[in-house]
Amino acid sequence: xxxxxxxCPAAALLVVIAGCGANRHLPDGAARVPEPFxxxxxxxxxxxxLGQKVEVRVSDPDMVREFLAAIQLVPKxxxxxxxFQAAVFEKQDGSVSVSLCDHCFDFSGRHYKMPAEFYQLFxxxxxxxxxxxxxxxx
Numbered sequence: 001x002x003x004x005x006x007x008c009p010a011a012a013l014l015v016v017i018a019g020c021g022a023n024r025h026l027p028d029g030a031a032r033v034p035e036p037f038x039x040x041x042x043x044x045x046x047x048x049x050l051g052q053k054v055e056v057r058v059s060d061p062d063m064v065r066e067f068l069a070a071i072q073l074v075p076k077x078x079x080x081x082x083x084f085q086a087a088v089f090e091k092q093d094g095s096v097s098v099s100l101c102d103h104c105f106d107f108s109g110r111h112y113k114m115p116a117e118f119y120q121l122f123x124x125x126x127x128x129x130x131x132x133x134x135x136x137x138x
Contacts, residue, residue, distance in 0.1 A: 033068045036107070039091040043067055047085045047126050056129045070117035071105075078111045079104060087122065 033040075043058040058064055083099040083106070098107040102119060105112040 034071055034073050036096050037068055037071055037089050039093070040064055040068060040089040040096075041092065042090040044088040044090065045086070045122055045125055046088075049084055054126055054129050056125045058125060067118065067121055070115050070121055072115045072118075073105075074113040074115075076104075076111050076113045078106075085122065085126075 041059070041064065043064060045056040045058065047054045058067060081101055081104060083101050083104065085100045087098045087100060089096040089098070096107055098105060100106065100114060100119075100122070103114050105114045105118070
């Protein structure tokens with residue numbers, strides 16, 4: 001505010017405080033979304049077991065936000081488990097592929113602990129797809 005005459009110091013302070021939020025332009029909760037996942041518009045969840053592949057596309061904005069809000073990146077050492085599950089976070093400028101299991105959330109060569117809330121959401125949506133009746137081919 002250099003060079004701007006201030007007639008009311010209290011109003012000037014309010015303007016400064018209101019403009020201090022680094023993420024003030026982001027929607028509620030977006031500031032908590034880790035940077036690699038910001039801007040996600042769709043998530044594709046997959047699970048492969050015993051030669052059977054289940055795929056679920058999450059595109060409802062509220063559900064996408066729910067998944068994103070559940071991501072917490074806590075680093076861990078790499079383990080040697082097999083990953084039969086994955087999530088692809090699709091953004092306007094590309095995508096982030098995550099290899100996962102009940103205790104791993106790995107992407108871009110980095111290894112993180114699986115956020116429990118995220119895995120619950122993943123299992124819920126995959127479970128819906130598995131339980132859904134398969135249309136007959138008549």
